[in-house]
Amino acid sequence: MITSIPFETIIISLVIGIASGAIGAFIILRRMALVGDALSHVALPGIALALAYHIDPFWGVALFCVAGAVIVWMLERKTKLHSEALIGLLFTFSLAIGILMIPDTEILESLFGAFAPLSFPVFLFITGAGILLIALTFLLAKRFLFSIISPDLAYIESPKGSRWYELALFVIFALIVALGIKLVGTLLMGALTIIPASISKNISRSMGGYIIMSALLGGFIGLFGVTLADKIGFLPGPTIILLGVGIFAVSLFFTRKI
Amino acid sequence: MKESGLKVVALISFFMESNNILNVNNLSVNLDHEKILDGVSFEVKQGEALAIIGPNGAGKTVLFRALLGLVPYRGVIEWKQGVRIGYVPQKFFVEKSFPITVQEFFLFKSPRFWMPERTFVAHLQHELSLVGLSKDILTKPLNELSGGQLQRILISWAMLNHPDVLLFDEPTAGIDVGAEETIYTILHKLQSDRGTTVILISHDLNIVYRYADRVLCVNKTMICHGKPKDVLNPKELAQIYGEGGFYHHPEKEPI
Numbered sequence: 001m002i003t004s005i006p007f008e009t010i011i012i013s014l015v016i017g018i019a020s021g022a023i024g025a026f027i028i029l030r031r032m033a034l035v036g037d038a039l040s041h042v043a044l045p046g047i048a049l050a051l052a053y054h055i056d057p058f059w060g061v062a063l064f065c066v067a068g069a070v071i072v073w074m075l076e077r078k079t080k081l082h083s084e085a086l087i088g089l090l091f092t093f094s095l096a097i098g099i100l101m102i103p104d105t106e107i108l109e110s111l112f113g114a115f116a117p118l119s120f121p122v123f124l125f126i127t128g129a130g131i132l133l134i135a136l137t138f139l140l141a142k143r144f145l146f147s148i149i150s151p152d153l154a155y156i157e158s159p160k161g162s163r164w165y166e167l168a169l170f171v172i173f174a175l176i177v178a179l180g181i182k183l184v185g186t187l188l189m190g191a192l193t194i195i196p197a198s199i200s201k202n203i204s205r206s207m208g209g210y211i212i213m214s215a216l217l218g219g220f221i222g223l224f225g226v227t228l229a230d231k232i233g234f235l236p237g238p239t240i241i242l243l244g245v246g247i248f249a250v251s252l253f254f255t256r257k258i
Numbered sequence: 259m260k261e262s263g264l265k266v267v268a269l270i271s272f273f274m275e276s277n278n279i280l281n282v283n284n285l286s287v288n289l290d291h292e293k294i295l296d297g298v299s300f301e302v303k304q305g306e307a308l309a310i311i312g313p314n315g316a317g318k319t320v321l322f323r324a325l326l327g328l329v330p331y332r333g334v335i336e337w338k339q340g341v342r343i344g345y346v347p348q349k350f351f352v353e354k355s356f357p358i359t360v361q362e363f364f365l366f367k368s369p370r371f372w373m374p375e376r377t378f379v380a381h382l383q384h385e386l387s388l389v390g391l392s393k394d395i396l397t398k399p400l401n402e403l404s405g406g407q408l409q410r411i412l413i414s415w416a417m418l419n420h421p422d423v424l425l426f427d428e429p430t431a432g433i434d435v436g437a438e439e440t441i442y443t444i445l446h447k448l449q450s451d452r453g454t455t456v457i458l459i460s461h462d463l464n465i466v467y468r469y470a471d472r473v474l475c476v477n478k479t480m481i482c483h484g485k486p487k488d489v490l491n492p493k494e495l496a497q498i499y500g501e502g503g504f505y506h507h508p509e510k511e512p513i
Contacts, residue, residue: 029356142368145362145371149358153366154366155326156328156345204357207362
């Protein structure tokens, strides 16, 4: 493949794509696609703070996303009814704050991602963390699925464990979002977790197949989205998402009968 | 003389208690400020079959959920130490769009979800044969099963690791009478083969007569507790289901 994109960006788009696809499989089943989407907006104030203190934006994003995930988790336990509205408020609030605080020169990149030049240690860190989160997602897949399919039966099997697995799902999700934001941007990172799983759900017949297919599709969309963006001179984030939605549209023709 | 008599009584009650797998004392459950259960007390002996009966909305399923720790309660629920519980819920619904096979549902109980051990799958096939299902069903989507098949899967699922107690909440719909008969034959066989204690919620007094060692009648409060032939007389039944109530198939009476 002849391309001008650095090798690092290729690897990162692949790893981020696989991680987003894998965790997204559970987010879709749990019907919290929009919560996940909104969660990525929390990253903006994190980016603003990190820029103000001259540290890598990743740390600000990770801190804010994990905090956001823990808040969602606690709200969900408190009340099933109103958490949706509260989450909407919280996240649009962060979006507003973030937009006001981030310098104009950085805003587009924060929202929609960029081919950011990465130092080698940062590259190693993102790749390593991504692979670790993918492994964790597959390792905990049984626990995640069990409490999604039947929270009651999952509780009976493991009364102490089940709520912590829920938290683990949220935190892994938040960290993957944080890893991907540099490439895809805060506005669209949520979508990268939703799209591969939505395509996979259309065509899979088993849970194992669904999760693996979702991860592979995520990797494919990430990798080819970035390559395509470079070829036609678009931003990577929107290109990845448009490619994903295109594949989703095609998958509708192959939907298994329900 | 009197004192030694008391000792014997204490000793007997000690042995009886130690034979109990479950003690419930003065159990009350309030949900959303509504009193669902009030002052229910009973005990269950190891290996016995206890049927819980009562009209719709009497709090039977809530009683199960309290026993399982799924709802907050007041009072005492004391399971024997280290007891393992299997639960067959009344309603079990998997969304139509969820791509999950029967085998994957069982794999929630396997140490490994990805690439399960052969011994686990072999054990699974054996357990399925006990409820009259072949291994072909393992590859089917869980949400495409018939009501009767799903019921058997749920029983088999609950019994897979040979629990000490099975809580069985009878479904009110979706199972035809013939299949219902078979379910109870299967339950009875599992109970006698493995010595499993069974606590079941039933809507069919015929079933209760035939399979239960003891009956607990609930209608928010506890109304009766004893052997079926002692408890299920017209007077008690009128108290449980109301005057002009019905003896058989209370859920299936014409409206």
